[in-house]
Amino acid sequence: MFISVPATSANLGPGFDTLGVALDLRNEVSIKRSRFFSISIKGEGSKSFRLKGNNIFISIFNEHYRNLVDKKEKFRFTFYNKIPLSRGLGSSSAVIVSAIAAAYAMAGIPLSSQRLLSLALSYEPHPDNITPAVMGGFNAAVVENSRVYSIKKEMPQNLKAVIVIPNRPISTSHSRTKLPRKLSLSDAVFNISHSSLLTAAIFNEEWDLLRIASKDKLHQDIRMRAMPELFEVQKLALQNGALMSTLSGSGSTFFNMVYAEDAKPLAYKLQNRFSKFAIKILDFDNQGIIIEE
Numbered sequence: 001m002f003i004s005v006p007a008t009s010a011n012l013g014p015g016f017d018t019l020g021v022a023l024d025l026r027n028e029v030s031i032k033r034s035r036f037f038s039i040s041i042k043g044e045g046s047k048s049f050r051l052k053g054n055n056i057f058i059s060i061f062n063e064h065y066r067n068l069v070d071k072k073e074k075f076r077f078t079f080y081n082k083i084p085l086s087r088g089l090g091s092s093s094a095v096i097v098s099a100i101a102a103a104y105a106m107a108g109i110p111l112s113s114q115r116l117l118s119l120a121l122s123y124e125p126h127p128d129n130i131t132p133a134v135m136g137g138f139n140a141a142v143v144e145n146s147r148v149y150s151i152k153k154e155m156p157q158n159l160k161a162v163i164v165i166p167n168r169p170i171s172t173s174h175s176r177t178k179l180p181r182k183l184s185l186s187d188a189v190f191n192i193s194h195s196s197l198l199t200a201a202i203f204n205e206e207w208d209l210l211r212i213a214s215k216d217k218l219h220q221d222i223r224m225r226a227m228p229e230l231f232e233v234q235k236l237a238l239q240n241g242a243l244m245s246t247l248s249g250s251g252s253t254f255f256n257m258v259y260a261e262d263a264k265p266l267a268y269k270l271q272n273r274f275s276k277f278a279i280k281i282l283d284f285d286n287q288g289i290i291i292e293e
């Protein structure tokens, strides 16, 4: 069986823990029944002993498979990872949703997207990465009583993501502990209004509103101060055609949305200025998770 799942960029500025979009950069896994357990990792994480020895895909897969099928079986897992770890591109979310989906597929038990998201919430309670990873496209998502309520917008072909991937990680779980527990009323209203306008502008394809709508007062500045060169990345991107330029999830990656014709010139300027960072031009993904028996 073969599963493929896209990277995701969450928050998109003011949409903390609710807005996210899928990118055409995928992790793939092949799973075969076998007489012996084996794991092989190619690409991102291939040199990590931790990923080999204590792989959360395997533990989540086993947890669900053993609940579904009452017999001991062994599998051969081959991972082809393109999503960098701890870079704010939804690597852990991709693992969570693909491991659960793989367990149900191997057990031959149907699993709806809705049910997959509900099961994934127990590993990652914010829906802004797992939802676009499953559904594809841009999604606004909220959680109520352990259920994800979301709406999806397919992203057009004439827009690209130019992502700047620093050579240093930021752990989501650690950076969340640094966020304020309380917000002033004016900052709360700022994020609610900007997140609402951002969502409406994307659904209405009014791309020139994104620059204003993507401002945030809740989490970005605190996180970017851990890697101040990110302020320079954002400034350069907005000066060179970015429709919006936001910290991807908890970072360290910076996400820039541009018209297709502006992607290469922006990537060239960013690579020249930040030679130690990786720059990728990606299409948006509108498919989400793909499961092939």
Ligand SMILES: Nc1ncnc2c1ncn2[C@@H]1O[C@H](COP(=O)(O)OP(=O)(O)OP(=O)(O)O)[C@@H](O)[C@H]1O
Residues within 6 Å of the ligand: 027, 045, 051, 055, 056, 057, 081, 084, 085, 086, 087, 088, 089, 090, 091, 092, 093, 095, 170, 171, 172, 173, 249, 250, 251
């Ligand atoms: N491709 C993967 N395969 C196996 N385990 C993974 C993979 N990606 C992440 N993990 C595990 O998930 C946990 C969180 O990883 P990571 O720091 O990448 O997640 P994050 O910071 O939540 O997400 P992001 O990748 O969006 O920054 C770590 O224990 C890591 O080992």
Ligand SMILES: N[C@@H](CCO)C(=O)O
Residues within 6 Å of the ligand: 010, 011, 016, 017, 018, 088, 090, 126, 128, 129, 172, 176, 219, 248, 249, 250
């Ligand atoms: N909303 C989450 C996204 C993590 O990718 C956070 O900012 O912590």
